[in-house]
Amino acid sequence: MDSIGIGLIGWGTVGCGVVRVLQENESIISNRLGMPLVIRRVADLDIETPRPVAVPREILTTDAEAVLRDPKIDIVVELIGGLEPARSFILEALESGKHVVTANKALLAQSGNELFEAARRFERTVAFEAAVAGGIPLIKSLREGLAGNRIDTIFGILNGTSNYILTRMTLAALPFSDALREAQQHGFAEADPTLDIEGIDTAHKLAIACAMGFGSRIQLDKVYTEGISRIDPLDVRFAEEFGYHLKLLAIGRQEQGRLEMRVHPTLIPSTHVLASVRGAYNAVHIRGNAAGSIMLYGLGAGMMPTGSAVVSDLIDLARDMFCRAPHRVPPLGFLPERLEWVPVKPMEDIVTRYYFRFSAMDRPGVLSKISGILGNNAISIAAVIQKGREVEGAVPIVMLTHEARERDVKRSLAEIDRLDVVKEPTRLIRIEDHESAEI
Template identity: 70%
Template sequence: MRSIRVGLIGWGTVGCGVIQVLRENEADIRNRLGVPLELRRVADLDIDRPRPVSVPRDLLTNRIDDILNDPDIDIVVELIGGLDAAREVIRRAIDSGKHVVTANKALLAHSGNELFRVAAERGRAIGFEASVAGGIPLIKALREGLAGNRIQTIFGILNGTANYILTRMAEGGLSFEDALGEAQQMGYAEANPALDVEGIDTAHKLAIASALSFGTPIRFDEVYTEGISHIDPDDIQFGEEFGYSLKLLAIARHMDGRIETRVHPTLIPRHHVLASVKGAYNAVHVQGNAVGNIMLYGMGAGMMPTGSAVVGDLIDLARDILGSTPGRVPALAFQPDRLAEIAIKPIADVSTCYYFRFSALDQPGVLSKVSGILGKFHISIAAVIQKGRRKASSVPIVMLTHEALESNVRAALAEIDQLDIVTAPTQIIRIENQETNNFF
């Protein structure tokens, strides 16, 4: 049989990784498939700019149509990013009878349901391993390795930029701004880092992973999302005094007929394995009713790890082409007509433990006023650190709570922040520990 031919659209960092993996591992890939996996064409708007991985001139084009209209190309790899243009590329590739591989988590979070439906109707498949957790094979684990399980919980660190920033704030005592600047110098953060530091990138990935886990359509708009730009080094230090580390976590649970999907800074016990995940690394915990608790760990981004995930999808699709079994594994793990519109639990209905840092005047009766309001809203205090004394100035009062309802917490803090003894809005960070999660 002839080779399986690939057209690559987007010759950027990940595109270079894909080309490098195909070259370095060409013999192994051919031995696994039985036929060559051939890079037929590479398209990019700028084909003259130097890259870390070169491409023969006769393979290059600045016309996407040279790939989409080539009847010999079996699989199109979309690596241009963004929403509208990438969506059009994927739709046209599918309409022209080609399978697709993409690393575009934002596109799938917004339009994945539509694209998967169209692909299935055309008898084509979309590979998207690289869209979540970079080189970590999380998608394959959820779709295939754990197919015999009812997934109960998935949570972890899904953004290397945010994790690097929080690591530097914790270990170097840096402010958020200084840690972000360092991440940008290191190449971990973009010039406009909002998608990473505001939790949006993580929410894209969680929306995809939770759909795969729980058999429901992708619903990015219903993921509660909160970033790390408001985090102060003092909060990291106080958390450490209580025995916690701070991470930006993606959390999804299927409990009592509803799903929690939330992304926010989270304090986790310092002894938990996720607390040791530092720098730009990712890690994901999955709990299945049969397998129990497992964790996947590795580089969540980068040229070669992400290139590895894309090539893994290429090999999977090539095997399906060779076996005439496209769409053998449903895109979202469950058969399309069995996906369920499971209710998403609003953040107001979530119960967890909390960290509060109040800024209050240093005078008698402050603690009793604050604790009285918390008690009024059924919020029980687990631990307190009170710093002082500073006459005529505010001091931090730090509290940890037992499990409480988010709506009660919001109501209590709204009342506390109106007290004349409170000088700034209360800082709030959620906590995951043994009281709220049996992983800890």
């Protein structure tokens, strides 16, 4: 074997990044690997639009089957995204005896269990470093670097678009719509940003990371997901008065044999290292029982960071091929037969702290009514801010609670929102601050 043949399906932003990394770092890769990685075919529906990197015209094709059938291709790189036909292409590649590299977190979150089983059946590998956190080596850290640890917590920012929007809402006091528009103008948000701003993209990544960290099969349907589209700059400012920053967090924990998997806007102390992560950057805190707390930080998307992650997978697969050792490391880091359907704690059973903002009429006794209902539901108040100024005809009352159960919180707020002195539904943001002491 004097080279490894690579076939790309998808020649968009990430595909161009892969090509550029392979071209610019060709000698470095050959020195590390002992042989070149050679792009044999590039398939895309559009091969006419100019790209920022060039490949020989004769290797371009609009037919994905030309990649899947080519006997000179050892590894297929799937970069088209979406569920179909990406799933079918990967299954066909595996059946044809080819390894696969993918950056498709949505597909892995939905169908990863099936794809990994197919790879095992055909004695091939599906590699996916680029699927979670872009250029940050999160997958390799969970699968190999921390293999000797029991992972207790995965906690972080996994979506650069949402982090950029919240950064602009914090630093420039922009309303959500203006911050989103700015993100789109700078290329940080898609024309349809739903997957990013509603937390869906983050949920895909968290489902994969939790499976790897906690030895579970992937359970996307059990990830509680809430986005940032309803965040008001008023809440960002009140949070700062209490000493908190607002982030869209992915939170995964394993306690007493059950998992927590949730994505939602979260207040974290302004002293927490994650509070300083700005713009389109990602950062993940992992706590292992042996390694302690570690932090991974970097660009979670983009042509070159994601291309770098894809190429790292190509190098790993090439080494395994050279040693004839497929499945040297299982896809999720655990032996497939040892993976379990680990029970997931329902959201209503989650215990955490809370931020509430009530829009109440300025009348005597309102605060005592609200606090009475909270007390009757075992919710203890930690701090209160009551502003004299009116906002849209009501006075904001802002509270932070001690730890409470989600079920009790939702029951309390439903009762409070029925009061005739409360003008709007209560704003709720969860608080995570017990992790701050770990970093």
